[in-house]
């Protein structure tokens with residue numbers, strides 16, 4: 405058998421997340437301009453119940469959460485939340501996801517996930533909003549620092565996960581167990597559980613994780629994944645060379 409080498413990163417993979425919105429992997433209905441106008445005039449930035457209805461409608465017209473370009477535009481333009489292609493779940497509810505959250509591609513977010521990027525200020529007279537909001541409140545300016553949270557590609561977040569402001573990055577391929585309270589950053593491909601969340605193990609041995617991370621496979625569209633299935637499978641278990649080692653192992657053994 406020949407010792408085929410997987411090119412790393414995989415060749416021909418589009419590396420720009422933004423390009424997803426422009427190409428065919430996301431769908432945009434012909435009614436999108438009307439929906440965007442409606443979203444604006446109905447002040448959906450603040451009226452979450454109406455926002456939910458329009459987001460659900462956009463998804464219905466555009467092949468569901470995984471593919472709706474207009475739902476992503478609503479979230480990005482009016483709520484400061486970016487969501488990559490094929491991701492789905494609670495992240496499409498603007499009442500549940502604060503501004504400053506960026507979600508990668510192929511992310512699965514189960515019911516009950518709650519993301520928090522800011523605490524109420526802990527060092528003032530009171531933690532009550534009256535003491536840090538301008539209207540009605542005593543603060544003279546909206547002075548809470550903006551929060552941020554980056555959720556990588558191919559992350560799976562189980563039911564009822566809570567992410568607190570102490571976490572700023574959940575790595576690519578990470579798995580967050582049901583009910584976990586994530587207070588710190590999560591490394592790529594780690595499986596974390598519990599409150600506070602702790603790593604129970606990695607999904608893959610380090611060499612496989614490194615291959616997956618550098619492959620950038622998540623920038624492929626679903627149809628490209630289907631077309632390159634066998635090549636992608638080899639990222640998990642590369643083809644052996646004739647002397648029963650991977651090409652890399654054979655090179656190092658010399």
Ligand SMILES: CC(C)(COP(=O)(O)OP(=O)(O)OC[C@H]1O[C@@H](n2cnc3c(N)ncnc32)[C@H](O)[C@@H]1OP(=O)(O)O)[C@@H](O)C(=O)NCCC(=O)NCCS
Pocket residue numbers: 512514515561562563579580581582583584595596597598604
């Ligand atoms: C995290 C998870 C993926 C791990 O699955 P797994 O690898 O099969 O894990 P195991 O069942 O072998 O458990 C491994 C250890 O972690 C513990 N554990 C697993 N999930 C846990 C959780 N959610 N919270 C706390 N501990 C958990 C187990 O008790 C076990 O501990 P032990 O070794 O001391 O006995 C899975 O348990 C989970 O939480 N899945 C999410 C399900 C979900 O929410 N689905 C939503 C619909 S998409």
